[in-house]
Amino acid sequence: MPDRIRTLKLSLAYLPLAVPISDAKVLTGRQRPLTQVALLFAEITTEAGFEGIGFSYSKRAGGPGLFAHAREIGGDVIGEDPSDIGKLDTLLVWAGASVGRSGLATQAIAAIDVALWDLKAKRASLPLAKLLGSHRDAVPCYNTSGGFLNAPIEEVLDNAAEAVERGIGGIKIKVGQPDQLADLARVEAVRSSLPESVALMVDANQQWDRGTALRMGRQLEPFGLVWIEEPLDAYDAAGHAMLSARLDTPIASGEMLTSVAEHRALISQNSVSFLQPDAPRVGGITPFLRILALADEAGLKVAPHFAMELHLHLAAAYPGEVWVEHFDWLEPLFNERLEIADGRMLVPDRPGIGVSLSDQARAWTVETATFGG
Structure with missing residues (x-):
């Protein structure tokens, strides 16, 4: 029955x-x-x-x-x-x-x-990852919550050092300030403070126009970034495609999109190297899996946005290269905690997502x- x-x-x-x-x-x-x-x-x-x-x-x-x-x-x-x-x-x-x-x-x-x-x-x-058909038991992770622009650079550096000490494998910081020289100085300070083995990403949160994004992208090339995130408006698929074609640094976007169709536009125009879907924003796991299938067919890398408690499982079930975003904001909502070691977030062995309120x-x-x- x-x-x-x-x-x-x-x-x-x-x-x-x-x-x-x-x-x-x-x-x-x-x-x-x-x-x-x-x-x-x-x-x-x-x-x-x-x-x-x-x-x-x-x-x-x-x-x-x-x-x-x-x-x-x-x-x-x-x-x-x-x-x-x-x-x-x-x-x-x-x-x-x-x-x-x-x-x-x-x-x-x-x-x-x-x-x-x-x-x-x-x-x-x-565990949800096993139900979906996991490809790995741990996923490379990077921290975002320590790199916001409200924090002075000294605090950002302290946060980055603490994250690395915890075993997190990458650091992402925010850029896109009105003063572009301040952005570059911020990136240089963080990159020089990190071991070479620790990945570095930047996120402009859609604040550049195409010309600014191209100029900044070229100036950011020497830092060996894993990606530049949302350099342009989230719906500017053509602009992101232009940047992807003209810069060595990979482009990442997708977190602000709320449907499979919107992600298909990024994929079909070769706009990004890293796709960043967000399961709660696109309607849940069911449409998220459709997006993963499109990304896999296009040979893209995937780095789901936010909500690590959920996205860890979904990233583990993706066959290509993945990152999961470490954000500690939601931790007070749940009784359980995720484990991190050697730059990776470990998929929990608890059934389901593995959290309780x-x-x-x-x-x-x-x-x-x-x-x-």
Whole structure:
């Protein structure tokens, strides 16, 4: 007999950050500093007693919208077979298709989709990576959370040294300041402080135009960067393709895209060497796997954005070269911690994604909705 979904619980929580965070979008006046992250959690139980947990997120704005959209359509999964993840993805996408099949709508669906995959892996008593068909038990990792522009360079250097001491294999810092000489000085200071074996990446957060990006890319060549991330607007596939063709340093992008179709545009125009999809942003694991298939066919390297607790499993299941992003921001939400050694993040052997919500996550919850019973 097939199992059936008995209950779905949705929760909206706000994770406060210790200090306001700024990247180039703040310094150029496009956004205000980041002070909190909104989390949408989905918890599913079945008639046979299995449980799954998933999450999505939004920064600066959008949390209430994610919760509202998920609450409006989430009840449609009650009574359905949780194994039919593809069917349920289609059901939820089309339930809200009038507001689009990307953006906030897919990000709301993502929490439910991830919970279904977590449940499926738990029912098989396998880590999610093993269920998907892993290619490795550990993934090279780099730290981002220590390299934001609100931190003075001395703090960035201390953060980088601490990350390397913990066993992290790469450091990414933010660039894209109005003063491009300050960017170059920042990169030089970090590169000179790191052992040669430690990788270095930079992220401009979409703040350059094509001419500036080309000039900066050429000036950054001597530093041997693993990649330059989001040098241009995220939707400028042609511009990224131009940079990829004219620079030796690889180009990375994709984190801001919210659909398979948007990633297909980057891939088809040879815009990037590193594709950076984000499962919560594209609608969950189901569409993320479609993106991985496209990336693999194109021979691209993959470095999923943020949410290491989830993306570690997905990166481990990719056959090509991968990196996973170390961001410690979400750690207070979960009872478990990921292990790092020799520059790599180890895939946990716990079933499913391998996380459970902490008491702190429950305390930060501001709204819930439950379906079924």
